[in-house]
Amino acid sequence: xxxxxxxxLLDAPKRPRMAVPxxxxxxxxxxxxxxxxxxxxxxxxxYGMTAIVAMHVAEIxxxxxxxxxxxxxxxxxxxxxxxxxxxxxxxxxRDPLFEPAGAEEDSWAEHETYDVAIVFPPxxxxxxxxxxxxxxxxxxQPGAAEGQYVALxxxxxxxxxxxxxxTGFLFRTTKADQAFKEQAVRIFGLDAVMSLPRDAIIxxxxxxxxxxxxxxxxxAHPWMRQQQRVLMIDGxxxxxxxxxxxxxxxLYELADILQHHTETDISVLASADEISGHDFNLSVERYxxxxxxxxxxxxxxxxxxxxxxxxxxxxxPQALLVGxxxxxxxxxxxxxxxxxxAGVLLxxxxxxxxxxxxxxxxxxxxxxxxxxxxxxxxxxxxxxxxLIVIKGSVGKVGFVRDIPDGPAWLxxxxxxxxxxxxxxxxxxxxxxxxxxxxxxxxxxxxxxKVGSVISGxxxxxxxxxxxxxxxxxxxGAIAAQMNAIFDMQEKIQQMRRDLAExxxxxxxxxxxxxxxxxxxxx
Numbered sequence: 001x002x003x004x005x006x007x008x009l010l011d012a013p014k015r016p017r018m019a020v021p022x023x024x025x026x027x028x029x030x031x032x033x034x035x036x037x038x039x040x041x042x043x044x045x046x047y048g049m050t051a052i053v054a055m056h057v058a059e060i061x062x063x064x065x066x067x068x069x070x071x072x073x074x075x076x077x078x079x080x081x082x083x084x085x086x087x088x089x090x091x092x093x094r095d096p097l098f099e100p101a102g103a104e105e106d107s108w109a110e111h112e113t114y115d116v117a118i119v120f121p122p123x124x125x126x127x128x129x130x131x132x133x134x135x136x137x138x139x140x141q142p143g144a145a146e147g148q149y150v151a152l153x154x155x156x157x158x159x160x161x162x163x164x165x166x167t168g169f170l171f172r173t174t175k176a177d178q179a180f181k182e183q184a185v186r187i188f189g190l191d192a193v194m195s196l197p198r199d200a201i202i203x204x205x206x207x208x209x210x211x212x213x214x215x216x217x218x219x220a221h222p223w224m225r226q227q228q229r230v231l232m233i234d235g236x237x238x239x240x241x242x243x244x245x246x247x248x249x250x251l252y253e254l255a256d257i258l259q260h261h262t263e264t265d266i267s268v269l270a271s272a273d274e275i276s277g278h279d280f281n282l283s284v285e286r287y288x289x290x291x292x293x294x295x296x297x298x299x300x301x302x303x304x305x306x307x308x309x310x311x312x313x314x315x316x317p318q319a320l321l322v323g324x325x326x327x328x329x330x331x332x333x334x335x336x337x338x339x340x341x342a343g344v345l346l347x348x349x350x351x352x353x354x355x356x357x358x359x360x361x362x363x364x365x366x367x368x369x370x371x372x373x374x375x376x377x378x379x380x381x382x383x384x385x386x387l388i389v390i391k392g393s394v395g396k397v398g399f400v401r402d403i404p405d406g407p408a409w410l411x412x413x414x415x416x417x418x419x420x421x422x423x424x425x426x427x428x429x430x431x432x433x434x435x436x437x438x439x440x441x442x443x444x445x446x447x448x449k450v451g452s453v454i455s456g457x458x459x460x461x462x463x464x465x466x467x468x469x470x471x472x473x474x475x476g477a478i479a480a481q482m483n484a485i486f487d488m489q490e491k492i493q494q495m496r497r498d499l500a501e502x503x504x505x506x507x508x509x510x511x512x513x514x515x516x517x518x519x520x521x522x
Contacts, residue, residue, distance in 0.1 A: 192232075365407070
């Protein structure tokens, strides 16, 4: 009977009516080892994803566990297992954030504390920031909804608090999120951040998540806060068949790295000041770099480099299509115009960048009203502009060498527009283009990527991007070589057009008029 009940819980994520992601057993073991649970301690677990964690630590470590879950069926199932196995487990059906066990317990629930708190909130919940509660932590309200679960964990766990959150929380850097994370790091002792492979969570292979581990008591003394360093671990390193997996082999290694704060090829220690320098972006990929990225970083550190914002003015295009202007965007044939009177704009997309990085005449036309034409006047591209993709194919770079007479060109929202500053340290935009498209520039850009589903590059990171500044003599040589390369690309493009015309003349396409020069078939 006990086995059947346990199997029902483990199979629950496969049943549509009982769907709830659950922590895997290796993840449960990792948490138990990392927090150093012992028999006399009290543990708090919140939300359905921690159900397996709660039963695992109650059974293996024999600690007193309180589990709060919202789903009636899951609460009943966990309670049955607790009774059947005589586990030190208390199960309560309640919303951990807003529903105390009883109205008379509301004041007590605000200050309810345990030795260790483990909070794994469901992903994709509606934003409840309007009902934000700090639970006595005095943490400021963050911009990200997930911050309130961090506050819950910190309020409940005196010695340690563990949160599992989507990676999107890590890289958000709005002012509200920075203020929240700064206090979480400096005051509440953020001890480690570990990115997890997708199969660390049973029942949802699409979840990209990370563990945040706090040790508030260990960092309570001001001197300890000054010496604080956060361990960043890339737990996705082991690959199997092209996929990163959370297997038993690295489990003990990860637990040992967490317990001893060891720096390895998959872990680094980042100071609070270093994290502050990244606007409290906690993405593990920002700190754990591969060997090539570390080499490029060291080269830039020892060279003359300046932030990108000192080299170029940086702007991000606005959305072009509003209301009626949205109609007819895709596949619209370009009208024969020589000015803007026809109300048409050409929108540059990633596909308009050729093999050499030159931006060709855009294939997409956008019908625009007079109001839209006026509103986008400052956003029009100019010869010499450098475009860098900041959403999707992050890091791809394009160079606007020439714009023919006719409709104005505008960049799509996938780009940031870089326009060289007058009297800046770089004298020719082709030099900036070449740096950004070089291996050094690309490795640096890729190390700043954020996002688990759609990659992105935050504007703050783009502005701080270090740009290598060659000597005046070297700049002249680079500019001359780039112009020669662009001229070669023009010749290649012309040769391709000539080739297409010759092929057409030899064997015409069926939907076109046959050429007079075509050879008759035999």
